[in-house]
Amino acid sequence: MTQFPAKAAMGKRVRGRALVAKDGFSARYDLDRAKGVFSRPEHKLAGRSYVGRVLVLDAAKGGVATAWMLHEMQARGIVPAALVLNSINPIMVQGAALADFTMISGFETDITLAVPDGALVEVDPESDPPCLRILDEAE
Amino acid sequence: MRLTDEETALLRGEAGAARRWAIDHQMRVGRYLGAADFVPVSQAHIMADTESLGAAGVAWLERMAALPQAERQVRVPTITDPRGTDFAAAHRLKQRDWMLDLERRAIAAFQAMGILMTDTCINYQTIMPAVRGEHMAYGDTGVVIYSNSVLGARSNFEGGPSALAAGLTGRTPRYGFHLDEQRRATLMVEIADTPHDLADWGALGGIVGRLAGDYWQVPVLRGIDRVPGSDELKHFGAALASYGSVALFHIAGITPEAVRLDDVADPALAVRARITAADIQAFQQAYRAKVDKVDVVVFAAPQLSLLEMQTLAGLLDGRRASVPLLVVTSPQVKPEADRMGLTARMEAAGALVLSGMCFYNSYAREMAEANQWRSLATNSAKLTNILGGYGYIPALLSMAACVDAACTGRIGR
Structure with missing residues (x-):
């Protein structure tokens, strides 16, 4: 089992299959929230479902809407399991705080290169330091 | 985080449930982002269109607005970003009744909390510009970056929940662009x-x-x-x-x-x-190369200033749009544009002049489906960046080239 400590995290411990790309994240810019898929054509995950996945992406992007949208997505159950980012912005933190959503960020390595797409991972905000664990690399 | 006696009392709920939620939310954000303490703010600015809020967010706001009057009132002037509609023109945009119902409910909730419904993303041009060194809790990334950079104010991106929290507590966690070293x-x-x-x-x-x-x-x-x-x-x-x-x-x-x-x-x-x-x-050119025929032309994001309205009216004089042409400004600029005849000149050319909304946060996907809009011309790079995910193929052109596209239905090469 490989483990990656992080600078900060919030929310509950969750497990899920990773959906990984070296690309940014904004709920407004990148998602069709009704269908639960990445919809921006230029995004490396375009067309792929994010529902129930642990999203492993590079940096928070875009505007302020994600601060409400994580809460809205969670209320409808069409939502990722967690968000894992190399670099966050305050909007992601504010959105996760409102929605009690699991998020972790700030790794010593580029987390999008360290986690294979489809791997079974665990995000543990409660450990000290908080960490992401790869439980099984194969889907 | 270090708390003052007043902040400790807020956290204990001594000023009611709304302020207890607010300070707790701010502490969760502040701890994540390394804030040592809070800094008082002069204003808050809330982004909260109902496409972002959804039914769950509107219900959440209504629960806050149902608290006792003394508990739910904001403590510092708190204003709003553009809403998700212009009620006067919603039918022309083919927005649905359920969208307007959500908007009305959200507005009522905000008003019950003492929030000023300015509905603008150009408050630094129209409401009250920040002063250098003034700490703010601004929503809308365009407002934050302009106020920080051009005016020397100090704000982070404050999403709707956090801006509301700042309005309720009169402060925000001191991290990021409130600190000298981050600037x-x-x-x-x-x-x-x-x-x-x-x-x-x-x-x-x-x-x-x-x-x-x-x-x-x-x-x-x-x-x-x-x-x-x-x-x-x-x-x-x-x-x-x-x-x-x-x-x-x-x-x-x-x-x-x-x-x-x-x-x-x-x-x-x-x-x-x-x-x-x-x-x-x-x-x-990377955007323009993907578009030939244009379905709709949009001037928005940010809302147009009075001077942009004047320039656009001049470009439209004597011309006639052959595809929908939307011009979006603020509720503060629109009456001035009306009074000075700019709105009438644009409407004579077939433009629809909208107030208090923005295009991308007004159910852009549903408007595209209802109006069969796909290719779009705009002079806003911000709008170009956002709309791809909503199913549009945007082209970024000058204001003059957008007017040409509106009149011919095509992009000139």
């Missing part, structure tokens, strides 16, 4: 050709935003050879924030914290990139 330049860019057209300024913002890459980067521009106007920096900043999630830039010799380059940049900071007019044209 130093991290990225230097040489500008070979100073842009003139607003779309070119937006394209430059997009290019620098892509270079910057994340919220914590602070670009400083060198080589701008004249003092840009407010609308030019508005489009530059909005695009920079949109493409790069950037909240602060400096322009050497122009913006207030960068009177001299070394006021904000360490001597070791090297030029990362040199941006030419060809780069700006290439940025626009």
Whole structure:
């Protein structure tokens, strides 16, 4: 089992299959929230479902809407399991705080290169330091 | 985080449930982002269109608004970003009744909390510009980057929940751009050709935003050879924030914290990139090449200033749009445009002049489906960046070229 400590995290411990790309994240810019898929054509995950996945992406992007949208997505159950980012912005933190959503960020390595797409991972905000664990690399 | 006695009392619920939620929310955010304490703010600015809120968010606001009067009132002036509709024109946009119902409910909730429904993303041009060094809790990335960079204010991106929390507590966690050390330049860019057209300024913002890459980067521009106007920096900043999630830039010799380059940049900071007019044209061409026929033309994001309204009215005089032409401004500018005859001139050319909303946060996907809009022309780089995910194929053009596209239904080559 490989483990990656992080600078900060919030929310509950969750497990899920990773959906990984070296690309940014904004709920407004990148998602069709009704269908639960990445919809921006230029995004490396375009067309792929994010529902129930642990999203492993590079940096928070875009505007302020994600601060409400994580809460809205969670209320409808069409939502990722967690968000894992190399670099966050305050909007992601504010959105996760409102929605009690699991998020972790700030790794010593580029987390999008360290986690294979489809791997079974665990995000543990409660450990000290908080960490992401790869439980099984194969889907 | 260090708390004052007053903040401790808020956390204990001594000022009611709304303020207890607010300070707890702010502490969760502050702890994540390394805030040592809180800083008082003069104003809060809330982004809360109902496409973002959804039914769950509106119900959440209504629960807050149902608390006792003394508990739910904001403590500092709190204003709003554009809403998701202009009720006077909603039927022409083919917005549905359920969207308008959600908007009405959200507005009622905000009003019950004492929030001023300014419905604008250009409050720095129309309501009350921030003063250098003034700490704010601004929503809307365009408002934050303009106020931080051009006015020297101090704000992070405050999403709707956090801006509301700041309104309720009168403070915000002290991290990020409230701190001197976060305001130093991290990225230097040489500008070979100073842009003139607003779309070119937006394209430059997009290019620098892509270079910057994340919220914590602070670009400083060198080589701008004249003092840009407010609308030019508005489009530059909005695009920079949109493409790069950037909240602060400096322009050497122009913006207030960068009177001299070394006021904000360490001597070791090297030029990362040199941006030419060809780069700006290439940025626009990458979008333009995908569009021939145009379904709709939109001027928005940010809302148009009175001066932009005047320029656009002049370009439309004597012409007639053959495809829908939407012009979006603020509730503060619209009456002035009406009074001065600008609205009538634009409407005579077939434009629909909208107030208090923005295009992308007004159920853009549903409007596209209802109106069969797919290809779109705009002079807003920010709008160009956002709309791809909503199913549009956007083209970034000058204001004059957008007017031509509206009249011919095609993009000139």
